[in-house]
Amino acid sequence: MKHLAVLAALLTPLPAIANPDPSDWTAVTEEAEGQTVFWNAWGGSTTTNDFIAWVGERVAEDYGVTLEHVKLTDTADAVTRVLAEKQAGEDDDGAIDMIWINGANFAAMKEADLLFGPFAEQLPNWAFVDVEGKTVQTDFTVPVEGYEAPWAMAQVVFIHDTADLAEPLGSMNAILEWSQANPGRFTYPQPPDFLGTTFLKQALVDLLDDPSVLADPATDENYAEVTAPLWAFLEDLTPTLWREGRAYPASGPAQLQLIADGEVDLAISFSPGEATAAIANNQLPPSVRTFVLDKGTIGNASFVAIPYNSGSKEAAMVVANFLMSPEAQVRAQNPEILGYGTVLDMQALSDDDRAAFENLELGIATLSPAELGTVQDEPHPSWMTRIADDWADRYGVAQ
């Protein structure tokens, strides 16, 4: 049976359009000229949208590539779309050419063979990427293997309004105690929102004495025991939350709006520079600052991936490569623009490029790399999926 399947696969005629070879960069850029890339990326943050628009202008100038930002409310929408196209036999020119992706969505797409690649490590700018110091070759413990290209580093920080909460809180238990003393002044985005599940993961990682168990997939045997401290923590925390946990903000930025409205004093963020950028954009009061937990906080990379059925793979690779360029990375790190961490290795850069990074003002509410402290690993995606489902059963349908 197995041999038959292999034979059938071999006999199947090759698709009409052969996949490009990422290592032949001249051919890639030649093909890319005139192509349009539909980049599906979450569209809820206006600073990110502006950055993507700028990327579009730059790749149009340099490579003649047109970049269209398809603004998603949920990255899973894009995954569904590619899946639906595969079922419908749309294998040559799908609606999506590039996705801002990581974690469970990447794991699902890679598992289902929905991605083009490997391509990332053949891109010219990969030479600058810091493969030693940054987690760019695994994504939530799943090996990347060149199926997505990193473009930003993220780490959990907590944004606090110093007008109401002056001092940083060092642990999840400290947050709980503070929330009990100040009921109604804290909340987190509603899981399965990305940032909401991040809060749950961060809580679990911080509450466990030894979080290394989270590096392996969750099993039916160990899941209940390992997550028990998290549910006990939430049992105490939830009644003290904003609106007593009967409503949650839909997303991270919606949660920031609550700080601006004076409704809450503390919020989680996955971008150390977000608070500074939000102050500059009049979205947060100038009194907010950020902190990390004593034991450290979770960090990961944001990637772009190319669906297997994109009709503009060359142009998508050009965009992915441009995102890893020192020019784009320094702009992304600029807290007045985006404030995302870079994926590049400072030692690999030219003196001029390195100076550009060093000359960046970090911004009033951004912690320095040293202050950001220990970066904790993401748990295996299976933990997040199960925790998000359980959360929905316990708190998502509470009333």
Add this chain to the structure above:
Amino acid sequence: MRRGLWAAPSKRMRRRRFLPLLPALTLLAMLGPVAAGLWWTLLPAFGHLPAAGLTGPSIDPFNALFDWQGLPRAAFLSLSTGLIATAVSLLIVTLVTAGWSGTKPFRVLERLLSPLLSVPHAAAAFGLAFLIAPSGWLSRMVSPGLTGWERPPDLLIVQDTWGLTMAAGLVAKEVPFLLLITLAALGQTDARQSVNVAQALGYGRLTGWLKTVFPRVYAQIRPPVYVVLAYSMSVVDVAVILGPNTPPPLSVQIVKWMSDPDLAMRLVAAAGALLQLGLVIGALVLWRAGESLVAFLGERWICAGRRGRWDGVVAGTALFGGAAAALAVLLGLLVLAIWSFAGFWGYPDALPNGFTMRNWMRHGDGALEALGETAFIALVAATAAVLLTIGCLEAEYRYGLRLRARTVWLLYLPLLVPQIAFLPGLQTLLLGVGAEIGRIPVIVAHLVFVLPYVFLSLADPYRAWDGRMGTIASALGAGPERVLWHVRLPMLLRPILTAFAVGLAVSVGQYLPTLLIGGGRVATLTTEAVALASGGDRQAIGVYALMQTGAALIPFALALLVPALVWRNRRGLRYG
């Protein structure tokens, strides 16, 4: 009479003509996508999705649906918000019309109708959310002065567990719609005479109207009332902004399932969509039963012969309700306008700490691009709808192909079937046949919703056109084509433009069809605004929501202005 005047065209002639086919074509454009979409929702709901290697039939999707713990609450929310919103809207409209029609306050409301109607649901919901939240504008205006609040109170108002705020948001938008429909219906009942007679018999104005006019009016506005009920039960964008989320109403949960990376969830979504359809049908049956009850009680009330002692109080309360609905939308728009120019605006400041053009400069380009897409889709869809409608009405006039009372319901069918029940199926179908993703399928999907509104808004003025004008023209030697193009259409310029504007406004406001059928590639002002809502950046939402409202409102203004300019030397024109 008409048949006598217009000899039936010969068989040969009819075969050559395209016109008689138009009514069938129009029905196909409206009902075809609905039927196809429902079929492709039905199959996966019973576990049949061959493209994914799943073959049914099986009831697993329904088992999974009923396993979801939030289901009872989500289904209850769909029913309760729908019934409350519809009942309250109808009550306000009926009592305001009964107590105040022909008076000055009523004329003010009438004049506000077009702007109120053209505000898209999503924009109205944003505005309302910021108006009434504990940290909202109303609270800011009286804090800390009157309330002493330095920080907003921790009260669950927006997204309340019972969906009351969501129902209020729907009421604010449905009151203008029902009022418009009621006004149209009033024109066909000799309401004034009836009320005059009733008043001469000693009845109060309001009681007299309710007892003599309401039964006749309600018989005419029944289909749109059902539309409001079906819409309110299954709306998605308003529910996302104002509705509860622990759990959300069923329609929102279906959209969430649709977008789950796990394919099996699509089957659950399809099962949920069928349940939603069942809930809507159930609610319509319930409403119908309620109608009988009201009719029974009403008859006894009429026979009892009370003259209406509480008229003043009731009419006053109703006017307050109507004014509050109108104010909520208008104040909401005002506050969105302020946000679009706002610098930092913290609690409890009544106004931002500074005004800036920055928001418009940041978002202006993107919003203009979305406006272009919105305008293109709306213009094509509305033009197609107006042409098809005129074709149908002309065919009806020339060949007597008149819709019977029963078939009038067909017009309302696309509006009665919840969007969430058939659009996912339509998306699967379009993908299956390999239809090119992009504007054209979106325009076809918009046409499903634009056509009924255009038809309903144009049909009455078109039929009311004085046929003697045509007789005179043909006596002067004009053929049917010439009568149509040189007499009838110019005379009907204003209602045609109004119908066109209605079509544009409906298209501009469409969220789900654009999102699901456009596959994310078609970005209109509405999809962009709702996507931004998930981010909560009010400055950006302000910019997009204002543009969205403008896109829907300006055509209405033009529909008033253009005929006045074109016919400035034809003052005698009845519709000019």
